[in-house]
Amino acid sequence: MAHDNKIEGHKAERDRHPAAAAEKILDVARDLFYRQGIRAIGVDEIVRTAGVAKPSLYRAFSSKDELAASYLRRYDREFWERFDEVVAAHPGDPRAQILAFLTRAGKRTQTPSYRGCGMTNAAVEYPEPDHPARKVSEDNKRELRRRLRAMAVEMGAADADTLGDGLLLLIEGAYISGQLFGPGGPAQSVARNAELLIGASLAK
Amino acid sequence: MAHDNKIEGHKAERDRHPAAAAEKILDVARDLFYRQGIRAIGVDEIVRTAGVAKPSLYRAFSSKDELAASYLRRYDREFWERFDEVVAAHPGDPRAQILAFLTRAGKRTQTPSYRGCGMTNAAVEYPEPDHPARKVSEDNKRELRRRLRAMAVEMGAADADTLGDGLLLLIEGAYISGQLFGPGGPAQSVARNAELLIGASLAK
DNA sequence: TGACAATGTTACCGATCGGTACGTACAGCT
DNA sequence: AGCTGTACGTACCGATCGGTAACATTGTCA
Structure with a gap:
């Protein structure tokens, strides 16, 4: 495990531009918020579906309410x-x-x-x-x-x-x-x- | 209040008819659910506002969802x-x-x-x-x-x-x-x- | 090579969520 | 009196809520 640098390339594809996690989060939030409602969806479900870590959400959005506002601005x-x-x-x-x-x-x-x-x-x-x-x-x-x-x-x-x-x-x-x-x-x-x-x- | 001989009343006034707590719960739920939304209101807030105990809610209503349905039926x-x-x-x-x-x-x-x-x-x-x-x-x-x-x-x-x-x-x-x-x-x-x-x- | 920026990992926080096990106070009846 | 049914309250449950701290890992660019 110590020298396990070569895994599948399932993360190297999106390094080109920054804040890729934020986009995925917004994509997922858009979909879930619209279909199920904002209150019905927790942040954990969003990050889980987006395949990102929770801190990535809070680095791009100051709060769930702000994420909801961003979803609506889009x-x-x-x-x-x-x-x-x-x-x-x-x-x-x-x-x-x-x-x-x-x-x-x-x-x-x-x-x-x-x-x-x-x-x-x-x-x-x-x-x-x-x-x-x-x-x-x-x-x-x-x-x-x-x-x-x-x-x-x-x-x-x-x-x-x-x-x-x-x-x-x-x-x-x-x-x-x-x-x-x-x-x-x-x-x-x-x-x-x-x-x-x-x-x-x-x-x- | 015609024959309101009972005083003191934090509990004596409602002995006449049963399930007084259920009525108060439905009254409060109606008000809070309508004004703030159903998802926005927790059962704790309802029972606190109604001044009753939580089990009283679940004796009259099988779940919060059923309480919401009762509110809507009314x-x-x-x-x-x-x-x-x-x-x-x-x-x-x-x-x-x-x-x-x-x-x-x-x-x-x-x-x-x-x-x-x-x-x-x-x-x-x-x-x-x-x-x-x-x-x-x-x-x-x-x-x-x-x-x-x-x-x-x-x-x-x-x-x-x-x-x-x-x-x-x-x-x-x-x-x-x-x-x-x-x-x-x-x-x-x-x-x-x-x-x-x-x-x-x-x-x- | 080394600094940087972005993301991930893990583990946690206090609060609140919906829901319940269990004991108690009090009525009416016999 | 004694019993029983009923309405109620205290205290608690595990799960999830939104949010964070600390640190490891990655690829990019100079």
């Missing part, structure tokens, strides 16, 4: 990437943008393993206003509200704030009932209902 | 009481019934301490399909969906299932964004948006 980035992607697909046509977004979201909610919006779920799990994870979630939702209202203005809605908020309600409702009802649930009709709501809000 | 009863109350206030007028329900719900969401729907929150906290608390929650939501769709039929909607589901999405969205945004959030417009959606769904 979620936030990916969310807006998807959002901007569908927006860019229909330039100058906010109605088509929203409908495309909702069609895609509605489709995702029909997946058996669908677990809703990580942001929304985190806010439910952490009602305390000063929790780091909740702050990220609230920021994300505030920005979403702002954008939806702006798009309602673009659409020329008589009461743009009401329409923007109505769309947000439909979206959040889809996130929640997607995970509550599973495939075949009410979330499958979110795009159709949004279309109806938009139509009613534009007609005067 | 929540379910009270929910349908409120629901039936507003339905009874507008006999034969499903549109007025729903609007009245949503007006009241929308108002509640503007309370600073609002924490959403206990059913919805529990489903977010417990994604596992066989968790006792989740089962209660799913049953409640399925029944709500059924009723909303039935009311949409009563209203004479062209696509009643879509309207019923759309109303459910708005409701769930209001529950969630009520606790996410607090007063001034999108949930304040849930009744207005429902009105628009209903109008658009009835016009052909």
Whole structure:
């Protein structure tokens, strides 16, 4: 054992860039937190699944709460990437943008393993206003509200704030009932209902 | 307190009916579970707040999960009481019934301490399909969906299932964004948006 | 070769988790 | 009185929680 330097090369492959453990941790945390919930997952399970040591977690993240916040910050980035992607697909046509977004979201909610919006779920799990994870979630939702209202203005809605908020309600409702009802649930009709709501809000 | 001859009372007052501890436990659990979340509250905190001993909890409830389910069963009863109350206030007028329900719900969401729907929150906290608390929650939501769709039929909607589901999405969205945004959030417009959606769904 | 940075290993901490074995106080009945 | 059933409390269980100290091992780069 003393001179046992040559083992399998199962660790030499990732030395190229630093903080490889942190990335694996975040990958695993993202997966487990989203699927099972943040409170349901302990740090031990994370490091065990990631195949890293616990100190590696606490060298990269100051606490579990901060790891949760990091998970949500990454979620936030990916969310807006998807959002901007569908927006860019229909330039100058906010109605088509929203409908495309909702069609895609509605489709995702029909997946058996669908677990809703990580942001929304985190806010439910952490009602305390000063929790780091909740702050990220609230920021994300505030920005979403702002954008939806702006798009309602673009659409020329008589009461743009009401329409923007109505769309947000439909979206959040889809996130929640997607995970509550599973495939075949009410979330499958979110795009159709949004279309109806938009139509009613534009007609005067 | 009509015949309250017994004094002294840290135990004499509840001899009349059995399982007084169980009631206090359920009262406290209801309050703490709703405000902070089920996973966030330990059984120790419950019994401490209730001023009872821990075995009293486990004599009345086989586990914490079962206590959570009991909390939700009570929540379910009270929910349908409120629901039936507003339905009874507008006999034969499903549109007025729903609007009245949503007006009241929308108002509640503007309370600073609002924490959403206990059913919805529990489903977010417990994604596992066989968790006792989740089962209660799913049953409640399925029944709500059924009723909303039935009311949409009563209203004479062209696509009643879509309207019923759309109303459910708005409701769930209001529950969630009520606790996410607090007063001034999108949930304040849930009744207005429902009105628009209903109008658009009835016009052909 | 030697310093450095990143990770791993092991062992631990106090607190809290959900849950229970067991003894006791007190009612009603005979 | 004596017995019995019932509701309750004290004290405790092992497991897990989030988090840390100390040190060994690794490959990289100068």
